[in-house]
Amino acid sequence: MQPLYVITGATGGLGRLAALDLARRGARLAITARDPEKGELTRREIRAHAPGTEVEVFRADFTRLADVRRAGREISDRFAGIDGLVNNAGLHAFTPRTTPEGFPEMVAVNYLAPWLLTRELLPALRRAPAARIVNVASQASRRHGTLRLPDDLTETVPFSARGSSAHYGKTKLLDIMFTLELARRLAGTSVTANCLDPGFNTTGLGRELRFAAPLEKILTRLRIGDPARGAGLIVALAADPSFAGRTGGYHTVRGTRLIRPSAPADDPALQALLWDETERLLDG
Numbered sequence: 384m385q386p387l388y389v390i391t392g393a394t395g396g397l398g399r400l401a402a403l404d405l406a407r408r409g410a411r412l413a414i415t416a417r418d419p420e421k422g423e424l425t426r427r428e429i430r431a432h433a434p435g436t437e438v439e440v441f442r443a444d445f446t447r448l449a450d451v452r453r454a455g456r457e458i459s460d461r462f463a464g465i466d467g468l469v470n471n472a473g474l475h476a477f478t479p480r481t482t483p484e485g486f487p488e489m490v491a492v493n494y495l496a497p498w499l500l501t502r503e504l505l506p507a508l509r510r511a512p513a514a515r516i517v518n519v520a521s522q523a524s525r526r527h528g529t530l531r532l533p534d535d536l537t538e539t540v541p542f543s544a545r546g547s548s549a550h551y552g553k554t555k556l557l558d559i560m561f562t563l564e565l566a567r568r569l570a571g572t573s574v575t576a577n578c579l580d581p582g583f584n585t586t587g588l589g590r591e592l593r594f595a596a597p598l599e600k601i602l603t604r605l606r607i608g609d610p611a612r613g614a615g616l617i618v619a620l621a622a623d624p625s626f627a628g629r630t631g632g633y634h635t636v637r638g639t640r641l642i643r644p645s646a647p648a649d650d651p652a653l654q655a656l657l658w659d660e661t662e663r664l665l666d667g
C-alpha cells in the first residue's frame with residue numbers, strides 16, 4: 384500500500400507543488416479545499432501529472448472551525464492510517480477581519496484550524512507505522528510584536544496593511560510553538576512533528592494586494608522567490624528517509640538546516656501554556 388498524505392492548501396502555491404511532487408513519488412493524497420470546484424481541478428491536475436494517483440478531496444473552510452472539525456473526522460474515519468499531514472494552508476490578510484465564529488481571521492486560518500485538524504487526525508496518524516506532521520511556519524515569526532496569551536487567540540484589533548505583517552508573524556510564531564509542544568507530547572510514539580520556514584516565495588504572494596499579480600510576474604522573471612525550494616523542503620520533511628525519526632525541529636530552506644525560533648517561541652513553558660489555552664478555547 385502506497386503512503387497516504389493529507390495536505391491543506393493544495394489547490395495553489397507551495398501546497399500544490401508539494402502535492403504534485405508527492406504524487407510523482409507514488410503517494411496517495413487527500414487534499415482539503417474550501418472551493419469544491421478548485422479542489423476538483425487540482426485533483427485532475429495531479430492525476431494528469433502522475434497518472435493513477437489516488438486523490439480524494441475533502442471540503443473544508445478554514446475560517447469555520449466547525450467545518451475543520453467535521454472534515455478532520457471525515458478524513459480520519461475514511462482511512463485506516465495516515466502517513467503524513469502537511470499543514471500548509473495560510474492567509475496574510477491586510478485588513479482585520481473576524482470569522483463567523485468570532486475569531487481573528489488570520490489566527491483562525493493560520494493557527495487554530497491546523498491545530499484542530501491535527502488533533503482530529505492524530506488517531507489515524509497513530510495507526511500508521513511511522514507518521515510525520517509538517518507545519519509550514521515562516522521567518523516572519525521573528526517580527527511578531529508582543530505575544531499575549533490567551534488574548535491573542537481571540538482579540539480582533541485594528542491594523543493597517545503596513546501593520547499586518549506583525550499579526551501574520553504572530554500566527555506563524557504560534558505555529559512554531561504548537562509544533563514544538565506537539566513533538567514533546569508525541570515523544571515515544573511513532574509520530575513526529577516538525578515545522579519549517581519555506582523562505583520568500585512568489586507563489587500566492589500577497590494575493591490581497593492589487594499589484595500582487597504583476598509583482599509576482601516580475602519577481603519570477605528575475606528568478607526571485609522560487610517556490611520550488613520551499614515545496615522541496617516540505618516534501619523532504621514529509622517523505623525523505625533522511626528525516627525519519629527526527630522530531631521537534633524548526634528547519635529553514637536557507638541551507639536546509641535547523642534554526643532556533645525567535646523568542647518566546649523557544650520557551651517550553653509558554654509552548655505548554657499555548658496548547659492548554661488552545662484546547663480550553665476549542666473545547667469550551
